[in-house]
Amino acid sequence: MIDLAIKNILRQKTRTILTVVGILIGIAAVVALGSISEGMKSMMNQEMQFLGGTIMVSSQGSSGLMFGSGGSEISKYDLANFEDFSGVKQVVPYVMKIGEITIGQGSPVEIIGIRPEDVDYFKSKGTELDSGRLIETGDTYQALIGYKYAEDNGLGIGDTVEVKKDSYEVVGIIEKTDTNMDNSIILPLDTMMNTYSMENYQSAFLIPEDLSKIQDVADDLKSSFDDFEFTTSSDITKQMSRIIDMISVFTIGISSIAAIVGGLGVMNTMIMSVLERKREIGIMKAIGATRKYILSEILLESVIISLIGGALGLLIGGVGSYSLRFISSGLTEAKVTIPLAVGGLSFAVLLGLVGGFYPAWSASKLDPIEAIRYE
Amino acid sequence: MNEIIKLENVEKVYNLGKPNELKVLDDIDLKIKKGEMMTLFGPSGSGKSTLLHIIGCLDRPTKGKLYIDGKDVSKLSDDELALIRREKIGFIFQQFNLINVFTALENVEMPMKVANINKDKSRKRAEELLKLVNLSERMDHYPSELSGGEMQRVAIARALANEPSVILADEPTGNLDSKNGKEIFDIMLKLNSKGYTFVIVTHDPNIAKGVKRKISLKDGKIVGGD
Numbered sequence: 001m002i003d004l005a006i007k008n009i010l011r012q013k014t015r016t017i018l019t020v021v022g023i024l025i026g027i028a029a030v031v032a033l034g035s036i037s038e039g040m041k042s043m044m045n046q047e048m049q050f051l052g053g054t055i056m057v058s059s060q061g062s063s064g065l066m067f068g069s070g071g072s073e074i075s076k077y078d079l080a081n082f083e084d085f086s087g088v089k090q091v092v093p094y095v096m097k098i099g100e101i102t103i104g105q106g107s108p109v110e111i112i113g114i115r116p117e118d119v120d121y122f123k124s125k126g127t128e129l130d131s132g133r134l135i136e137t138g139d140t141y142q143a144l145i146g147y148k149y150a151e152d153n154g155l156g157i158g159d160t161v162e163v164k165k166d167s168y169e170v171v172g173i174i175e176k177t178d179t180n181m182d183n184s185i186i187l188p189l190d191t192m193m194n195t196y197s198m199e200n201y202q203s204a205f206l207i208p209e210d211l212s213k214i215q216d217v218a219d220d221l222k223s224s225f226d227d228f229e230f231t232t233s234s235d236i237t238k239q240m241s242r243i244i245d246m247i248s249v250f251t252i253g254i255s256s257i258a259a260i261v262g263g264l265g266v267m268n269t270m271i272m273s274v275l276e277r278k279r280e281i282g283i284m285k286a287i288g289a290t291r292k293y294i295l296s297e298i299l300l301e302s303v304i305i306s307l308i309g310g311a312l313g314l315l316i317g318g319v320g321s322y323s324l325r326f327i328s329s330g331l332t333e334a335k336v337t338i339p340l341a342v343g344g345l346s347f348a349v350l351l352g353l354v355g356g357f358y359p360a361w362s363a364s365k366l367d368p369i370e371a372i373r374y375e
Numbered sequence: 376m377n378e379i380i381k382l383e384n385v386e387k388v389y390n391l392g393k394p395n396e397l398k399v400l401d402d403i404d405l406k407i408k409k410g411e412m413m414t415l416f417g418p419s420g421s422g423k424s425t426l427l428h429i430i431g432c433l434d435r436p437t438k439g440k441l442y443i444d445g446k447d448v449s450k451l452s453d454d455e456l457a458l459i460r461r462e463k464i465g466f467i468f469q470q471f472n473l474i475n476v477f478t479a480l481e482n483v484e485m486p487m488k489v490a491n492i493n494k495d496k497s498r499k500r501a502e503e504l505l506k507l508v509n510l511s512e513r514m515d516h517y518p519s520e521l522s523g524g525e526m527q528r529v530a531i532a533r534a535l536a537n538e539p540s541v542i543l544a545d546e547p548t549g550n551l552d553s554k555n556g557k558e559i560f561d562i563m564l565k566l567n568s569k570g571y572t573f574v575i576v577t578h579d580p581n582i583a584k585g586v587k588r589k590i591s592l593k594d595g596k597i598v599g600g601d
Binding site for chain 2: 007009011131279280283284285286287288291292293370372
């Protein structure tokens with residue numbers, strides 16, 4: 001049956017190719033756009049690992065997502081209050097500047113200031129050094145730099161980086177993490193606050209004494225300090241997931257419309273094909289083809305067309321999503337996951353089945369006597 | 376009982392119960408024995424094509440019964456009738472009705488393909504059948520590359536593919552010149568001598584002369600022969 005289907009598909013090559021292209025465009029769009037939200041999800045998970053087990057403090061009005069940009073800030077006095085709060089073991093304040101230095105095709109560099117004594121906290125989150133040493137208590141104009149930043153600027157241990165006209169000695173390079181960390185410069189907190197003339201901290205991580213009570217501690221903090229927001233990594237994950245899901249629904253929705261139009265193309269092609277072959281279908285029925293045989297035959301043809309379109313669409317969508325990653329120089333990670341690939345192909349098959357069903361069903365219903373007389 | 380086909384009081388009415396109701400066949404009783412060759416005569420509109428379609432299970436009688444190989448098929452579903460056509464009936468049409476995008480060989484394979492017969496087996500049988508109708512040389516030709524007589528020989532080979540109980544021919548020589556017409560009739564006679572049963576609707580005087588049993592129809596009734 002399959003050889004017959006292929007033979008029939010090849011009868012009108014131009015029409016078949018155009019129909020395949022219709023499906024291809026739709027599925028490629030679904031895959032390329034879908035890969036962006038998959039990429040965002042995996043990027044978020046990596047970032048969240050870093051935040052795991054901590055409560056992030058930010059001032060009211062700056063959303064947890066924006067890592068302490070805008071709004072008021074945390075003063076030394078506030079910091080002391082957090083340190084004394086029951087259930088809080090450690091407070092890790094930091095400041096951050098984004099986008100003042102750029103590298104490559106304009107990727108922003110994150111400049112982060114932390115207390116040298118807190119560096120173990122960052123280390124405990126699985127961030128290892130590629131080479132050199134960590135910053136230590138007593139360091140002032142020493143810096144750690146991210147893997148990509150080091151590579152793009154050809155920097156090694158002992159070289160200097162210039163931040164706002166102050167020179168810092170590179171003492172360590174952080175291993176590749178595939179997060180924003182790769183594009184960062186980490187400076188001792190006090191020196192950086194001097195360099196930028198900052199009085200207050202932008203944000204801080206609070207580490208609870210008992211990790212299993214993290215949510216309770218966060219709730220207590222929320223009721224005690226009105227001016228600040230306390231966000232746990234699960235809050236952020238929830239927030240971000242909601243946004244990413246919205247983006248997914250939107251992008252996949254839009255691209256699905258393209259794919260559905262492709263499906264209408266399949267239906268159109270199969271209706272034409274059945275009409276052209278009406279007499280043949282009558283002959284097939286006269287020599288003993290059942291309704292089921294004719295139905296499966298036509299459905300098989302439309303599924304083959306849409307499957308070819310789906311496979312090519314998957315390929316082109318995959319290439320598209322990787323080039324997108326290249327164009328955005330690592331800012332947007334796009335991932336063609338297996339569920340996405342399987343979903344794209346299944347969607348193509350579904351379009352073939354739905355688009356082929358009406359023509360197949362009407363072909364199977366043809367009266368052989370009438371169909372044979374049809375010219 | 377060696378009747379392959381038996382019709383009892385078969386009646387066919389089109390547009391039943393509507394103002395344009397039309398009775399095409401009226402009270403037809405007919406028996407066709409195995410190995411028989413029979414012709415159906417009659418002016419156009421006499422109902423001979425309808426009768427052939429009913430015998431061929433392409434259409435159902437409005438009233439009465441049709442038995443094929445002893446089985447009552449008058450009330451079967453579309454798909455059940457398709458199976459009867461596949462296993463018991465071979466068709467030869469005036470217009471040949473080959474499928475143009477398939478070669479002679481593929482056309483002959485088609486009924487076996489529909490019947491899910493193994494590909495090697497059906498290819499071998501199709502080759503044998505084309506040899507039987509003297510077309511071994513033209514197996515890979517498409518219908519457009521064949522003459523009318525050759526196309527009709529392919530159609531005969533196709534009709535034989537699934538070893539049918541009866542071969543129904545609707546004006547098989549109607550589109551052929553007398554030389555090719557005679558050739559086709561000779562092949563049919565040869566097959567009949569091998570035991571194949573034929574029912575032929577025809578106006579061809581040569582066929583009429585060569586066949587013993589003749590039934591004539593007029594206004595949907597059998598008016599001559601038996």
